Amino acid sequence: MSELTAGRAAGGEPLSGDAGRTAGESAGAADPADPAAGLVLRPATEADLDAIWAIESSVFRGEAWSLSMMREELTAAHRCYFALVDEAGAVHGYGGLLAVGAEGDIQTIAVEPHARGAGHGRRIMNALLDEAASRGVREVFLEVRADNPTARGLYLSLGFAEIGVRPRYYQPEGIDAIVMRLDMKERV
Ligand SMILES: CC(C)(COP(=O)(O)OP(=O)(O)OC[C@H]1O[C@@H](n2cnc3c(N)ncnc32)[C@H](O)[C@@H]1OP(=O)(O)O)[C@@H](O)C(=O)NCCC(=O)NCCS
Numbered sequence: 001m002s003e004l005t006a007g008r009a010a011g012g013e014p015l016s017g018d019a020g021r022t023a024g025e026s027a028g029a030a031d032p033a034d035p036a037a038g039l040v041l042r043p044a045t046e047a048d049l050d051a052i053w054a055i056e057s058s059v060f061r062g063e064a065w066s067l068s069m070m071r072e073e074l075t076a077a078h079r080c081y082f083a084l085v086d087e088a089g090a091v092h093g094y095g096g097l098l099a100v101g102a103e104g105d106i107q108t109i110a111v112e113p114h115a116r117g118a119g120h121g122r123r124i125m126n127a128l129l130d131e132a133a134s135r136g137v138r139e140v141f142l143e144v145r146a147d148n149p150t151a152r153g154l155y156l157s158l159g160f161a162e163i164g165v166r167p168r169y170y171q172p173e174g175i176d177a178i179v180m181r182l183d184m185k186e187r188v
Contacts, residue, residue: 039092039120041127044081046074051091052083059110063170073107080131084111084120095124097131097140104132106142109151121154129158129187138184143169146176155180159188 044052049071057064065073074081078100084093093111097104106128111120132140142160144151156162160180169177 037118038087039084039115041082041084041123044074044083044091044094044096046071048081048083048091048094049074052081052094055091055094055110055112056108059112065108079107080128082124082127084115084124093120093124095128097128099132099135099137102136102138104135104137104140106140116150121151122158125154125158129182129184133184140182140184142180143177144180145170146178152178152180155182157188158182159186161186 049067052074053065053067053070056070073079073096078098079096080099081094081096083091085091092115093109095109096107098107099105106125109121109124109128111124129140140160142155143166144155146152146165152162160182162178163181164179166177166179168174
């Protein structure tokens, strides 16, 4: 691992400054029968703070970042966050990257439960990795709970490799943190 902030597992003590931004992508035509359809990615800003933090606090509960930490994440230097939004502008997911020099960290990613399993998590990750590539990042790190097979499966399928374990890192449950690394040349 580097001196970089190591994502949500490390408590995410943010740097300060201005966040970099990038263009989003389209999800294609909406299917009114599918609540997860019609969602698009766009760069997140501080204006999304309340909506993102509402998801953050409900998904991560006791491990959720505070509102002020999330504000820092959305505004600090070397960060890029994307929001997954519907046609009305409501936020249903988000993800963030920290990129400094040749190293990057996936800071966090979450999709609301109703929208999971439809490819949005993969799209958020690919947007973050595209952004990392555009910033000259050559390797990306993240940490994930050992008892999170969905996220581990997603990361492995993108080319991340498991490079280490932080035993009993997540307290009070005592769940291990798996440290993963993606060599951008190995990206799937
Ligand atoms: C992790 C998370 C963002 C994935 O979002 P998602 O929109 O459901 O993900 P996708 O539909 O794009 O699926 C991506 C991949 O995840 C993996 N996956 C999905 N569901 C899975 C399951 N039940 N078991 C194992 N792997 C699974 C698969 O590799 C899948 O790719 P595939 O469908 O092409 O095979 C979402 O589950 C989430 O928000 N979880 C709670 C927050 C969290 O755990 N964040 C990660 C912290 S490190």
